Structure formats: structure tokens, C-alpha cells
Amino acid sequence: MRKNKITDLFTIDKPIIQAGMAWCSGWRLASEVSNAGGLGIIGGASMQPDVLKKHIQKCKKATNKPFAVNLPLLYKHVELHIDTIIEEKVPIVFTSAGNPKVFTTRLQEAGIKVVHVVSSVKFALKAEQAGVDAIVAEGFEAGGHNGREETTTLCLIPEVSQAVSIPVIAAGGIASGKSMLACLVLGADAVQIGSRFIMSEESSAHQNFKDYLLKVKEGDTKLSLKKLTPVRLLKNAFYKQVTNAEAQGASDEELRVLLGQGRAKQGMFEGELEEGELEVGQVAMSFHKIQPAQEIVQEIWTEYLQAIEKIR
């Protein structure tokens, strides 16, 4: 339970992957997670091409361990980002929100491992057919963008693991060594953890957002905006506006206007807690502290080993 297909594929020590999160995970967080023996991921979605380049270069200086970049394939600068990733020889790319057929071969021909994020068995099979090296299977409880099937991690992982023969990384609802072991028991080879790393000292989330997450209780997040693209949000003033608009039958166009531009940046990066968009997973209800990223990795790892020991 220490070494497996994922630690081999990425040449990392621990099958703990820090999710690439828009506005929350830059080079500081990614390099620290990689230095701790996990895999750190730079969240490319919230970066302009020149900004991503700088983050990759700084990450390479801050760690000599493998790290990755996360890239939603529908992102407007995706071509420029891919050029940068190849140029800078980033070893691993996590893609999401788009067709994995389009860029996988090009990235792999440049020697880059490609992992695609899915929320269903159907899309897991499509990603495997597209030739990706591994998949992330993400359940309903995850923060941010999510699938329409609403399948939870507990139901999703056993089915996806049986359906594909490439390695599976579980995501959604995982923030501890116990939930890590639970997901490996279900058939995953590794876990991807997002929300808990927002609570690291090195995450680029605004301090207001981190402090707010210390007070989150059960039921405080909700899968929202199901008419457009489902996304799990904290229930702040912005959430209430879009939810009311949806309830009153707003059209997709009206919702898009209401969403506007830069709401996620405003909320998570600039700390505007009511008017901004705050994306986080259900598991935020379990957070009690902000701590160094390396300490988070170590705590999860120690708890994971203890959980194994408890079964023995």
C-alpha cells in the first residue's frame, strides 16, 4: 500500500496528489507538496500564458522532484499553455473539462505523462480510449466543477477501477489518511486532494478565504449552477443570487451575465467573501487549522500508515 502504479508512473514517494486549483495553487504550493514526496500541481486555469511560464520556472527552481500543471481543455489560452508546458519540459499534465483526444498524443510525444479528470465511468472509458496515462475519478462531494451524474466518490471509484485498466486517482471528499486508505481499498491507486491544500500556508488563496473555511459546517456547500456547468460553491451572497435567479427560471444567457467575469478571482484570490465565487468541497467541514503544505502531506501520510496498522 506504499508503492503502486501511480508512484511508479510519476516517480514519486507517496500516492498523494495536490489538486491544481484555480487561484489557489501556484508554484509555492506545488513545489512544497512535491518536496514532501507527493505530486504538486500548478493550477493553470487561472493564469495568463506569461504567468504560467513564470510559475513553472519558479517551481523548477524550488524543487527537483516531479510536479504537474492542471489545464482545463476548454480554456481560451490552452494552445499557448501547451506550448509553454512542452517548452519548459513539465513532466506531467492533468487535463480536464474537454476532449482528451485533442492534445494527449502531442503531449505524450513530447515525453509528458497525461492524466485526465472524469466524473463518470463513461468518460473514464473515453479518456482511456484517448490514450491517457491515468485518470482522476472525482465524486459529487468535490469542490469546484463537477459531473451531472452526481455520483459520489464511494460509488464511483469501485466502478471506474473495474472499468479501466489504467491507474485511477480518487478525488472528492478526501482530506485525511483514513479517507485516503478508504479510497485505496475501493480500488484507487492514489488520491487527489484539493480543499485541504487551500488551507496550507503556501496556497495563494486569500487569507479571508482560508479563515472563512475554518468556520464551514455540514451543508454549507452546494452543487450549484446545474443549468450551465455544475459547480460546488459555498453558500454566500453570490451563491444566493445565482440560485434565486435559477429558481425564477433565468435563461442560460441571463445566468452568464449574472456570473460575469472574474467572480472566482474576486472570491478566492482577492478575499471578497460575499460577492465572489468560493469553490470548495464538502470535506471543508472537517478543517480546523491552516498549516504548512509539507506538514499536511506528512500528517495525511502518517494517518494513512496508522490506519493500515489498525487493520493489521
Added chain:
Amino acid sequence: MRKNKITDLFTIDKPIIQAGMAWCSGWRLASEVSNAGGLGIIGGASMQPDVLKKHIQKCKKATNKPFAVNLPLLYKHVELHIDTIIEEKVPIVFTSAGNPKVFTTRLQEAGIKVVHVVSSVKFALKAEQAGVDAIVAEGFEAGGHNGREETTTLCLIPEVSQAVSIPVIAAGGIASGKSMLACLVLGADAVQIGSRFIMSEESSAHQNFKDYLLKVKEGDTKLSLKKLTPVRLLKNAFYKQVTNAEAQGASDEELRVLLGQGRAKQGMFEGELEEGELEVGQVAMSFHKIQPAQEIVQEIWTEYLQAIEKIR
């Protein structure tokens, strides 16, 4: 991982509990599960008082092992049911949907163990304060009635287990030995499994319903009727009617009229697959066969022991 607080409390061999399900679990199913070393539960909610009495009497003849009755506390015949349960010396009662303060003491004074079903830490603490012997913590992925917080089993179990000191039974999304071990790793002492036991030969679900469940895919169930009482349903014609009515802003009263009487019986017991109400969990996407209840218990148990072995 074989004996624990729950096997001691109920004096059973295996911490596997078959959920009491309206229209699906009578004495035949409950007695077989108990005979296999788990705990079988008669679903009292769908029975008239005289029917429940007969089921209890037949169950006692069919097994000399402990069994239980499930009782939603808001049920109209609840007082009569409780009289019958005490009279017939049923050893264990699982209560749900109501205030556990009202009947717990009376049942316990009659020598009956009381377990209450909750969907949140908040209600878990209230049940503990009411003096129940154990709780079932049920996640979002479960079939039938469900909580408003939408917390999944993976997120719920670690928090509930930490919050209370009485034994915790995990429910929602569990149908295999792997998911059983995952939940015990998360902190549960036992698992309650519903949907998979619908697929037993002994369940009183209509054959049409069982056959339909063989074809369920991911995304085919949905937490519905959130305006009234949230319930996870299969997406049939009835589901579409109530969902459209909700989307068009139907009042609670209009929804109640549309729901009418006897929809659950019509769907699950009489096999009317389109006009009836079909309650099942997300995990139905993993079903491939109908088999004897004892074989289900044994299969889950064997897979559970193998999953432990794999970690060793």
C-alpha cells in the same frame, strides 16, 4: 475487524445490517439475513399494524437469531407499532424520520435496543443526547429519504464517528465487501446495506422492479422532491412529473396532490415501473444479479475479509 461494538450490542456474528425498506423487506428477507449472521430488519413503514404483527411472528419462527424492525417516527400507526414491538419482544428497533426523544426510553425500558437513523453530525448528537444505543449515519448516495445537507458517506462517517461516543453504522453507497471495509476504515463499526438486498430472492420487491435494477446506470437516480422531503428516486415517468412540477414552481400542496397515495407501493411492490415511485441508491449502478439473501451476506463478508487480507 471482525468483532466490535456493534456485533456485541446486537449479539450478531457479522457487522452487516440489512436496511428496513418499505415494501421490500418483510420477514422472509429479514430472517434470512439474520440466519446468515448479519442483522435483518423488517420494514415497518409500509405495514398496517396487523401486518407488522404477522411479519414479526413469522420472522421469529424463521430464525432464532436477533432481528429488528424499522419504524419512521412520523408514521401514523407508530403507537400501535410500538405496542406490537414490545408485546412481541422484538430485540432491536431502528427509528428514523422523527424525534428520537419521544419513544426511546419507553422502548429501552422494555429491554429493546434503539438505533436512530441520521444524515448529519447535528442530528447524530441529538440522537445520542436522546439516549439511543447506536446511530445509522446515512450519506447522500443512499436510496429513499435523505438529508438536506447532501453530505456524502465519505464525508459524513469520519465526522459523525468523531462527534459521538456511541457506535456508528454507515449507510449509503455500500453494497460490497470493499465499500464495507472502506466505511470501517472511516470510523464506522458496521454497515447498513439497503439497495443490494432489494436484489435478493427473498425481498418483497416486485420482480419487475428487481429486473429494472439490473439495467440501472450511473446518473439514473436523483435526489428529488427537495421542497417537501428529499428522496432519491429512479428517473421514471413519475420522477419526471414531480420534477417538472417543481421546476414550474408547484406549491407544496400541489406536489402532495401529484404524489398522491400509494405511489411507492405501486412502484416497488406492484411493479408499475413508470407511474410508481421507485426508491433506490446510487450504488444500484453496480448490480448484476438477483441471488439468495444468505449468498449476498456471504459474498460481502468474503470480499470484506479478502480486502483486509490485501492490505496485510
